[in-house]
Amino acid sequence: MKKVFLFSGMVLLSGSVYFFNPFQAVSPFPAQREFQVAYKASITDLPSEAEEVKIWMPLASTREGQTILHREIKSPVAYQITRDPVYGNEMAYLELKQPLPESLDLEVTYLAEIEKDRFEMENGGKSQHEYLKPSALIVVNETVRERTREAVRGKETLVEKARGIYENVIGTMKYDKTVPGWGRGDTVRACLLGAGNCTDFHSLFISMAHAADIPARFKIGLTVPQEAQGEIPGYHCWAEFYEEGKGWKPVDTSEAWKYPKRKEAYFGNFDTNKFLISTGRDIDLVPKQEGPPVNIFFYPHVEVDGKEWNGVKTAFEFKNLK
Missing domain, CATH: 2.60.40.2250 (Immunoglobulin-like)
Incomplete structure (x- = not known):
């Protein structure tokens, strides 16, 4: 098979600072x-x-x-x-x-x-209730419901509840691939072990969002570094929750766990470093x-x-x- 892979030039990154209500988190991501x-x-x-x-x-x-x-x-x-x-x-x-x-x-x-x-232009306000359905491994059981009740206690708006779930996942999970079974996005395993990779973090987030009646979906692709060129070691996944009338809000709980100083940025901000493969x-x-x-x-x-x-x-x- 003949390999064709031509590149030229360097990237010009224009910095972007913008705000996401209600938390006013400054985005470090390029526009x-x-x-x-x-x-x-x-x-x-x-x-x-x-x-x-x-x-x-x-x-x-x-x-x-x-x-x-x-x-x-x-x-x-x-x-x-x-x-x-x-x-x-x-x-x-x-x-x-x-x-x-x-x-x-x-x-x-x-x-x-x-x-x-x-x-943001394509992020329409149409209903997304189909994203409340469970999957084989993204489940809502009594353990998930109890975690969710604790996470959203005292929260009134949908975004506040989503933020409570975000904080709960970051605070109770750790990024750890030492125990076999990680990477399948198994909510039950995530609840039992409190450990896994990005798929496990975001499956738990989505399950808890569903338990709170918040539409949420799973995305997977690649995180593209900002260096000139190189290799990407593997996939990365993230989640989005849906605010009625305003659209999808991205979250990245596993990156927020790894980089606590970016926790605000990884809630509600679109990350232009991500290359989407499937939803x-x-x-x-x-x-x-x-x-x-x-x-x-x-x-x-x-x-x-x-x-x-x-x-x-x-x-x-x-x-x-x-």
Whole structure:
């Protein structure tokens, strides 16, 4: 597969200071960023005796403050671009039949522009009650309800309640990947252990928001550094809660835990350093996969003869552009 990945120029970051009521938190995030991202995936160790391989590659798209100025998909086999009807996530769908290669390399390069003003313009005031529904791992049980009652006690407005939940998650969780089971976004595990990564932090936040009758949703992608270029070690996820008539408000509880001095900034401010890959949980791909709904759609989903295949390796690169 021929690799094409061209960059030029340096990024010019214009600082932005703006305020989010009612907390008046100063945002450290640039008003606008433009960068190039390469998402590389290798499907490895495919069994030669298999009859069929199906691959769903997640694709970043233009949505919610993010504009994809250019997207190039490099694949040795034909693909079709599809979109799930619930969350609007795009994907490249590929099918392979005999004779099968031992491995398959895919690469998607993006030129993206992330804008705070665009997010706020597109962040409409329509009802979002569908984002009160639980998923397989983002649940509302009595433990979650009790935590939520404590977190929102004395709070009157929706935003005040969301802030109470935000503080509760930061105050009771720790970013810790030493115990197996982290990274699935399992609310029950988060309540029991009080530990995990960004998926676990934000699954707990979303569960508690739902318990308080606050619409909330899960997002996942990449945090793009502000250095000139380099590699990105892995995914990052965050959450948003919905204020009726005013729109979605982003939160990043795990980053606020890691960087306490930025706790105010990570509540309610759109972060232009984030590159969105997909939204939602328990996703039915298009065409529908044989297995259960996909818990988190960030890595390529692969099925070999109808069974999920875990032989997937990924790498991510970025370059800031002017």
